[in-house]
Amino acid sequence: MPSTPVSDLQAPRGTRDFYPEEMARHRRLLDAWRRVSLRNGFEEVDGPIFETLDLYKVKSGDGIVSELFSFRRDGGSTDYALRAEFTPTLARMVAKRANGLPKPIKWFATPNFCRAERPQRGRLREFWQWNVDFLGEAGPSADAEVVFVLVDLLRELGVREGQVQVRISHRAVVAQVLQRLGVPAERLTEAFELLDSRSKLEPGVFAERAAGLGLDPPKVQRLDEVCRRRFAAGDLGHLARALGMDAPPDDLVGLDAQLVAFGIAGWCAYDLGVVRGLAYYTGTVFEAFETAGVERALAGGGRYDRLIETFGGPAMPAVGFGMGDVVLANLLRDKKLEPEHAGDGPDVFIVPLADADPAAVTGWVARLRSGGLHARTTYKPTRNTGKLLKEATGARARFALLVGVDSLELKNLATGEQQAIADEDVASRLR
Numbered sequence: 001m002p003s004t005p006v007s008d009l010q011a012p013r014g015t016r017d018f019y020p021e022e023m024a025r026h027r028r029l030l031d032a033w034r035r036v037s038l039r040n041g042f043e044e045v046d047g048p049i050f051e052t053l054d055l056y057k058v059k060s061g062d063g064i065v066s067e068l069f070s071f072r073r074d075g076g077s078t079d080y081a082l083r084a085e086f087t088p089t090l091a092r093m094v095a096k097r098a099n100g101l102p103k104p105i106k107w108f109a110t111p112n113f114c115r116a117e118r119p120q121r122g123r124l125r126e127f128w129q130w131n132v133d134f135l136g137e138a139g140p141s142a143d144a145e146v147v148f149v150l151v152d153l154l155r156e157l158g159v160r161e162g163q164v165q166v167r168i169s170h171r172a173v174v175a176q177v178l179q180r181l182g183v184p185a186e187r188l189t190e191a192f193e194l195l196d197s198r199s200k201l202e203p204g205v206f207a208e209r210a211a212g213l214g215l216d217p218p219k220v221q222r223l224d225e226v227c228r229r230r231f232a233a234g235d236l237g238h239l240a241r242a243l244g245m246d247a248p249p250d251d252l253v254g255l256d257a258q259l260v261a262f263g264i265a266g267w268c269a270y271d272l273g274v275v276r277g278l279a280y281y282t283g284t285v286f287e288a289f290e291t292a293g294v295e296r297a298l299a300g301g302g303r304y305d306r307l308i309e310t311f312g313g314p315a316m317p318a319v320g321f322g323m324g325d326v327v328l329a330n331l332l333r334d335k336k337l338e339p340e341h342a343g344d345g346p347d348v349f350i351v352p353l354a355d356a357d358p359a360a361v362t363g364w365v366a367r368l369r370s371g372g373l374h375a376r377t378t379y380k381p382t383r384n385t386g387k388l389l390k391e392a393t394g395a396r397a398r399f400a401l402l403v404g405v406d407s408l409e410l411k412n413l414a415t416g417e418q419q420a421i422a423d424e425d426v427a428s429r430l431r
């Protein structure tokens with residue numbers, strides 16, 4: 001018997017039950033993710049809902065590993081974990097069939113993931129995440145293309161330039177800045193981790209840890225300044241001058257030109273404070289934020305050129321990102337970009353008139369549904385036409401088909417126009 005009284009059983013903390021209205025809103029996001037992926041030439045993939053724990057120990061980093069929901073079957077000897085991100089699954093899948101897969105590999109996935117985080121705004125223990133990954137292309141056009149896909153999705157949902165910003169950095173450029181400040185090459189990984197946790201640390205603690213990496217207070221201040229500034233995409237000279245460089249960093253020159261070519265430079269800014277917590281990134285990294293900055297990152301990604309090799313595959317460049325449904329839904333709600341009703345109403349609601357033969361009503365329902373139309377009728381015993389038309393409007397039907405013993409009328413519920421119709425014309429009129 002359960003230890004909790006059955007009527008007190010709750011959904012686990014940080015998870016959601018999707019009732020029809022919420023599910024329709026959720027489905028709208030999943031559908032937009034799929035639609036935008038397909039039109040950008042990405043193919044859908046998926047993997048298992050649980051993985052061996054070891055998969056995440058390869059390269060995800062301590063952050064993810066400490067948040068896994070892990071388990072072992074009674075009597076078993078293998079440790080498993082509920083999937084917490086897609087990238088290791090994708091790397092394993094690509095490594096296994098790398099030679100047979102047509103290149104470049106452009107994949108997307110929209111699974112749910114579980115992380116044992118402390119639930120708060122924008123952060124749950126189960127969330128859906130859109131993954132868009134482009135493998136086999138080393139050039140910056142692939143980086144720019146995945147950022148384009150991200151922006152394409154935002155535009156598809158009505159978000160405008162200026163409301164969300166994609167903040168881009170490059171690990172090689174940050175490494176250059178750190179080395180010029182005196183951080184030794186062998187301590188760069190530590191320095192990246194410190195930078196990534198910067199916003200969560202008290203300034204004093206940050207300075208103390210930076211001192212441990214060889215940075216004196218003026219250098220910590222300089223680093224902090226560099227990490228706080230944002231530079232418009234399409235204007236790399238500005239960034240170079242701020243970093244005290246004669247020319248813009250090579251790693252960003254090609255990317256910048258591609259962002260301009262894709263027409264999305266206005267959505268993007270360079271921000272060397274973006275470091276990304278995950279351990280597998282090797283080059284460009286980026287995060288998308290609501291510009292006013294109230295939310296956590298909406299999406300994050302970057303280049304992970306060595307991960308496929310790490311999983312036993314060939315050397316293969318790769319870049320991609322993940323976007324979470326929770327932050328996206330918050331953004332759409334805040335910007336008033338959610339439709340009043342998500343999901344489609346029926347094409348037609350069949351209203352039995354007082355004298356209607358129930359079998360004839362059922363016949364209409366069956367015929368129209370078999371013809372691919374979304375047809376509903378009432379389950380109430382009433383034959384009050386006014387009440388039934390109200391039910392049809394409440395269901396957001398486009399038309400009502402009024403079925404009498406020897407009459408048939410079609411009413412357009414938007415315009416109120418109503419006229420007799422021949423049996424054989426109903427389906428075509430509804431289409």
Ligand code: HAM
Pocket residue numbers: 085086087115117122123124125126127129131132133278296297298299300301302319320321322323324325326327
């Ligand atoms: P991530 O930064 O861990 O990256 O997650 C990407 C996005 O997923 C976040 O910006 C956030 O919107 C959402 N997300 C993450 N954790 C949660 C949570 N607990 N609750 C709600 N939303 C969450 C990755 O997962 C990388 N594997 C992405 C990637 C794909 N990189 C390359 N390809």
